[in-house]
Amino acid sequence: MSTTLPAIRIASAVDAATLSVFARRVFHDTFAAxxxxADMALYLDYAFSESKQRGELADPARVCLLVEHEGVLVAYASVFRGSGNEQVTAGHPVELERFYVDGAWHGRGVAAPLMAAVREVALEWGGDALWLGVWERNPKAIRFYEKQGFERVGAQTFTLGADVQRDAVMRAPLGAA
Ligand SMILES: CC(C)(COP(=O)(O)OP(=O)(O)OC[C@H]1O[C@@H](n2cnc3c(N)ncnc32)[C@H](O)[C@@H]1OP(=O)(O)O)[C@@H](O)C(=O)NCCC(=O)NCCS
Known part of the structure; x- marks a missing residue:
């Protein structure tokens, strides 16, 4: 059995194709049931095309972190400093846009180090709070975010294909904030 630990690195444009395939799959795995x-197919095509990933990876307001095990992608997270939310108290908010661990790696110690790396990026940007939207019907993720110091501060809509859903908005302080 391998003892190599997953490693975290910042993605670049050359990762667009791999990320597109992985991000589609883990989003589908999480929410298809x-x-x-039809809503799922529309959203997957809209959000995870290779060209959209390439554009986001080239955006200086975003950082995407990849977790790899023996060269295979097992988790990713993306952060964005271009968005605020009126429900989130912060001078310099940073949005945690995506946070996904492959199902085979749940409960194996990947999520917490990835969140620590997310915090590091946000702090380097001068962020004083992290915020995110999470589907109200995703209790596993909500529990994880609560364990990581996030608190619910509001709600917002999220449109999956033609379906308008309700997300909880959560906030975690950064640094001394
Ligand atoms: C939400 C998500 C990132 C959480 O990751 P996770 O690995 O499942 O969560 P945890 O790190 O809390 O681990 C789950 C359990 O394994 C345990 N665990 C963590 N690391 C461990 C390790 N190294 N060894 C043994 N057990 C471990 C944890 O203690 C936890 O148990 P608890 O719930 O009783 O505290 C993950 O479930 C996921 O990617 N879900 C699908 C995508 C998703 O919903 N993303 C959010 C969209 S907004």
């Missing part, structure tokens, strides 16, 4: 297949 609770959503209409």
């Amino acid at each position: 609770d959503n209409d297949p």
Whole structure:
């Protein structure tokens, strides 16, 4: 059995194709059972095309972190400093846009180091709070975020295909904030 630990690195544009395939799969794995297949297909095409990933990876307001095990992608997170939210108290808010661990790696100590790396990036940007939107029907993720110091501060809509859903908005302080 391998003892190599997963390693975290910052993604670049050359990772667009791999990330597109992985991000589609883990989003589908997470939400397909609770959503209409047509809505799911529309959203996957909209959000995770290779060209969209390439554009986001080239955006200086974003950082995408990849977790790899023996060269295979097992988790990713993306952070964005271009968005605020009126429900989030912060001078310099940083949005945690995506946070996904492959199902085979859940409960194996990948999520916490990835969140620590997210905090490091946000702090380097001068962020004083992290915020995110999470589907109200995703209790596993909400529990994880609560364990990581996030608190619910509001709600917002999220549109999956043609389905308008409700996300909880959560906030965690950064540094001494
Ligand atoms: C939300 C998510 C990132 C959490 O990751 P996770 O690995 O499942 O969560 P945890 O790190 O809390 O681990 C789960 C359990 O394994 C345990 N665990 C963590 N690291 C461990 C390790 N190295 N060894 C043994 N057990 C470990 C934890 O203690 C936890 O148990 P608890 O719930 O009783 O505290 C993950 O479930 C996920 O990617 N889900 C799908 C995508 C998703 O919903 N993303 C959010 C969209 S907004």
